[in-house]
Amino acid sequence: MNRNLILGALLTSVFLLSALVSFVWTPFSHTAMDIPNKLQGVGGAHLLGTDHFGRDILSMIMVGARTSIAVALVAVGIGMGLGVPLGLWAAAKRGSLVDEIIMRGNDLVFAFPSLVIAILITAIFGASAINAIIAIGIFNIPVFARITRGAALSLWEREFILAARVAGKSAARISVEHILPNVTNLLIVQGTIQFSLGILAEAGLSYVGLGAQPPTPSWGRMLADAQTMVSIAPHMALVPGFAIILTVLGLNLMGDGLRDALDPRLRVTRK
């Protein structure tokens, strides 16, 4: 069996479950301050300790997972929703002006790192989690457009597509009915990777104050709070850091595992 896939799926489920459970139960309220019990270490009544306001860190991690998932998932949705149709269109019109415009547009968007987009949006509308979603989502569009186009281009040369063209199907119908199902595996794998990149990006944006704002809990903001406390309460930085690392690691392992599981041909060429 595929070890990467199992380990990755396991880590990812822990992350998803803790977000889901947080809707109905957390060990403590994630906003309740308890100053007498501030900066408690790991272990004890508060399993992962408390922060400088005495808030329970485990509860904040659980609720923060929701923010990470929401931002990264919607950003992947934006990237796929716009990028995949663009990629299919470019491939269907390969070599034409439309193809050229879409690809040059891709290059242009690639020149704007999501941090730069976030800076621009924040300068105008102020900081919020929505900005983070838009910034990461825009950055995802060319990623999906490019891999969709690349995979679709080689499919257009295949005989079953030729058969469909002979049967009189339009390029649009062929793209949806024959090309799209054949690139789905690739999109699932890339989606997993962009999801993990989205979690890293969200944490970074929230850390510098361009993402989720109080009272929305977020792992990046927890790290920003931890920064001034790091010498007296290292666990405030370590716990959210490990949460991010394990989640991203889990998603990446799952992506690798899925790629091997969904496309046996790759297993041979990668060795």
Added chain:
Amino acid sequence: MICTPTFGLMIRYLLKRLLSLCISLAVASLVIFTVIEIAPGDPASFMLGMNAQPETLAALRSELGLDVSKPARYLAWVGGLLQGDFGTSYTYRTPVSDMIAARLWVSMPLALYALGLSTLIAFPAGIYAAARRGKAGDVGVMGATQLGVAVPNFWFAMILVLIFAINLRWFAAGGFVGWEQGVLTGLHALTLPAIALALPQAAILARVMRSALLDVLGEDYMRTARAKGLTERQALWRHGLRNALIPVLTIIGLQFSFLLAGSIIIEQVFYLPGLGRLVFQSISARDLIVVESVVMLLVFSVILVNFLVDLAYAAVDPRLRARA
């Protein structure tokens, strides 16, 4: 020599790339200008406050060049950029180019330092893993890179501060004394931030290096090299590495822009007076002309580096020139 067909092809390729570089920059500047234009509020009334006299307001507006039409302002902005004039800061009333230049002396060396470190770590790691593919050494390196990719660089920076600045006291926890104190002092202050930036990038680069080498190892000329009696290691060093460098070069080029953007976040951890702090201060002061200029500079550097990588690519691999 100079009039060979190859040379003509090279010139045509160069011109084509140059044209597309100009178009990219023009469109990018238009996008940034338009987005900033959407921002609510008038900089002149923001600078003078609520009780400003209409005459003073009008005078300031014309001084800042705000009283002309939008297309005219765009052209004036781009014209200024081409001459290195980024306009005047709304809050500090100093030339934006001076403010940016001062900050670039922190951000640029930091990004270059990190790029150097990342290459220095990634090349040996990637080559080692490829040479020992499938064995324990490969699995170990790949496991480490898998972890490296998952670590947020700003968190890693905090951990470095905790260990090397607070506990061991080898480095200052933050701040930057400036290059006047000597190059070594400056580099010392940038070492922890550079390591924090470099490590996750090194993990990506090592993976690219390994897979590029593995791709090359299957090529016919590698079989030929082995057939003529070279050992596996000799074949790898003499023939494999040079060919594998092409994809690696692309990633290094891409990484430079990520490092420059990434340094914006890392500067927050170490309280470095770089572009990042400038841009965040400007956002909170609503000094949009500074934000606009820094963003344009970052995007410009990404486009320019990609252009240079394309050229380097074509210089290394003549097949690409022909295809273009």
